[in-house]
Amino acid sequence: LLMMAFAAGCLRVRKAWKGGLTAGSTLGLYGLGLIGAGIFGAGPMADFPPATDRTAGILPANDLLHFAFGGTGFLGLIAGALILGIRFIRAGRWGRAGFSILTGLFFAYAFMGIASGPPTSAAMIAFYVAVLLGWGWIASLSNWMLGDLRDGAHARSIA
Numbered sequence: 819l820l821m822m823a824f825a826a827g828c829l830r831v832r833k834a835w836k837g838g839l840t841a842g843s844t845l846g847l848y849g850l851g852l853i854g855a856g857i858f859g860a861g862p863m864a865d866f867p868p869a870t871d872r873t874a875g876i877l878p879a880n881d882l883l884h885f886a887f888g889g890t891g892f893l894g895l896i897a898g899a900l901i902l903g904i905r906f907i908r909a910g911r912w913g914r915a916g917f918s919i920l921t922g923l924f925f926a927y928a929f930m931g932i933a934s935g936p937p938t939s940a941a942m943i944a945f946y947v948a949v950l951l952g953w954g955w956i957a958s959l960s961n962w963m964l965g966d967l968r969d970g971a972h973a974r975s976i977a
Contacts, residue, residue, distance in 0.1 A: 821849030824960060831967060840905070841959065844898030851891015858883035889933065895952055896926045902959070914962060921955040924948050 829842030860881045899922030906915035928948035931941035 819849075819853070821852055821956075822846060824956070825849050827960075828963070831963060840901050841898055841963075844894045844901065845956070847894030848891045848898065851887045851889070851894060854887025855884050855891065858887060860884040885933075889929075892925065892929050896922045896929070898922075899925065899952075899955055914958075917955060917958060921951050925952050 825842045825846035825848075827842075828845060829839065858880045861878060899918045903915050903918030903922060906912075906918055925948045928941070928944040931937065932945045937945070
């Protein structure tokens, strides 16, 4: 719900901070994905613990909905980071651009690692790091937007 509130805030400042529409839309999608994935929790995977109540190779509807919501939300985060990274490049904000693009690419890489089959330990660790990086990017984005609005620098922050 907090992610949805942040996305709404991005939409509210979109006129003063170009990029707010993109950030609001993609991060809103991320927020919806988080909510849906939380409602539909996933069960055991890769036969741990051993499955006794399901047919091998068939996922229950709850699991499928969890993965559908989670995947959609993650794509929103990845798209938001990459799109804003490109906008930061155009504005000459190189630090912001680098952090945004790094976050989007690493999150995409880690997400593909866990979505491509039963996850390995290395894939899970990479995904945990990507989630931390993603939340760090969101915190930084909120700080950048707030600082730009306070400083009146919104006209030059993103072209």
